Amino acid sequence: MNDDTYQREEGDVFLPLFGADGLIPAVVLESKTGHPLMFAHMNATALNLSVETGFAHFWSRSRQSLWKKGETSGETLKIDEILTDCDQDVLVLKVTAQGLGTACHTGRRSCFYRKLKIDPADDRPRLLFIDNTPLFDPAEVYGKSAK
Amino acid sequence: MNDDTYQREEGDVFLPLFGADGLIPAVVLESKTGHPLMFAHMNATALNLSVETGFAHFWSRSRQSLWKKGETSGETLKIDEILTDCDQDVLVLKVTAQGLGTACHTGRRSCFYRKLKIDPADDRPRLLFIDNTPLFDPAEVYGKSAK
Numbered sequence: 001m002n003d004d005t006y007q008r009e010e011g012d013v014f015l016p017l018f019g020a021d022g023l024i025p026a027v028v029l030e031s032k033t034g035h036p037l038m039f040a041h042m043n044a045t046a047l048n049l050s051v052e053t054g055f056a057h058f059w060s061r062s063r064q065s066l067w068k069k070g071e072t073s074g075e076t077l078k079i080d081e082i083l084t085d086c087d088q089d090v091l092v093l094k095v096t097a098q099g100l101g102t103a104c105h106t107g108r109r110s111c112f113y114r115k116l117k118i119d120p121a122d123d124r125p126r127l128l129f130i131d132n133t134p135l136f137d138p139a140e141v142y143g144k145s146a147k
Numbered sequence: 148m149n150d151d152t153y154q155r156e157e158g159d160v161f162l163p164l165f166g167a168d169g170l171i172p173a174v175v176l177e178s179k180t181g182h183p184l185m186f187a188h189m190n191a192t193a194l195n196l197s198v199e200t201g202f203a204h205f206w207s208r209s210r211q212s213l214w215k216k217g218e219t220s221g222e223t224l225k226i227d228e229i230l231t232d233c234d235q236d237v238l239v240l241k242v243t244a245q246g247l248g249t250a251c252h253t254g255r256r257s258c259f260y261r262k263l264k265i266d267p268a269d270d271r272p273r274l275l276f277i278d279n280t281p282l283f284d285p286a287e288v289y290g291k292s293a294k
Contacts, residue, residue, distance in 0.1 A: 009253060012274045014263060027174045027183065034181020036174060036230065039237040051265055051272060082265075083183065084274065085258040086251055090186040092259055104233055106156060111232035112239055116161060118198055118229075125198060127159045127231065 009086050016047060017089040023059055024091060028103065030110075031080040031094040037103035038111045040069075042091065054079050056093055073141045075099040100135045105142065107134030156233050163194060164236040170206055171238060175250065177257075178227040178241040184250035185258045187216075189238065201226050203240055220288045222246040247282045252289065254281030 001009075008015055018024050023041040030037050040058040042050065046066055049057040056077040060067045070076030077095040084091055097103055104111040108131055116125040148156075155162055165171050170188040177184050187205040189197065193213055196204040203224040207214045217223030223245045230239040244250055251258040255278055263272040 012261075012276070014272045014274050025172060025186070027186065029176075029181070029183065034176070036176065036239045039172065039174065039232060051263070082263040082272075083259040083277075084261055084263070085186060086253050086255075086260070090258075092183045106233050108233075111237075112230040113233070114159075114231055116198070116229040116231070125161045125229075127161050129159070130230075 005087075008088055014084070015088050016044075016084065016091070017087060018044065019089070023061070024089060026056075026058065026091045026093055028056065028077065028093045028095055031096055035110060036112045037077075037095065037097065037109070047091075050079060050093070051082070056095060069103075070099065073099070073102070073105075073136070075102050077103065102135045105138060107136040107138050107141070108132075109135065152234075155235055161231070162235050163191075163231065163238070164234060165191065166236070170208070171236060173203075173205065173238045173240055175203065175224065175240045175242055178243055182257060183259045184224075184242065184244065184256070194238075197226060197240070198229070203242060216250075217246065220246070220249070220252075220283070222249050224250065249282045252285060254283040254285050254288070255279075256282065 007013065016024055022043050026040055026042050028037045041061060043059040046057040046059050056069045056079055058067050058069060076098045078098055079093055079095055081094040082091055102109055113129060113131040114127040115130050117128045118125050163171055169190050173187055173189050175184045188208060190206040193204040193206050203216045203226055205214050205216060224242040225245055226240055226242055228241040249256055260276060260278040261274040262277055264275045265272050
């Protein structure tokens, strides 16, 4: 193991490793339950803003723009803790959802509202809804055409 | 919202969306506690093998090869549940770690063994160890030079 790898894995210096696209993936978990809420990417500015303000900011790859989660919907995410992994190329945000507590643009509490139903009798897995209760109407919050 | 997007977000058909590199990110959480264990990528073969065998398989971007987690160390991950998100471009695996229960190549239980210490007095965040107890010696398990 070279010195750089050792520092990255065993050191106490935060050296976030952004990809060739300038982004680092961020997994968002609910602090209270550990439940996964969403997954997004940060560039350096989004990470700095998240650290400075205590609210989750991301880089939207589809819109190619900086994005404060909840800036339109009011459904912001207060950051309780940020973890990083061994090689510092992923972040985990433990958060408390504000507002109605919906992290997903579909109006659901979490983006992870379906699980695979794996049955050897089926050709391929189907999806089972584990949460199908939107807490708001996306068309009302984002407009008819917006995601 | 067009029909494709509607099907992807609101349907029960599993339509995993692989990136241009043929990979989909997979977040691994411990079933029992919700604690994040690791983060990796799957190609279609790794996903199929994971579904078929019930043990986590990934695509190693550094080694450019298919990889059954734990094939060298014995520290495999039994899959209890697979979730996907609204646009089906991320997977969450809820797992029970086998063997010693170490998901990380450093010998720790989780790759997420450090958290950011955010102090306005510091120029930049430092890292605090939340787990610094390797359960095996990586050099013994993987050899001196291997990661």
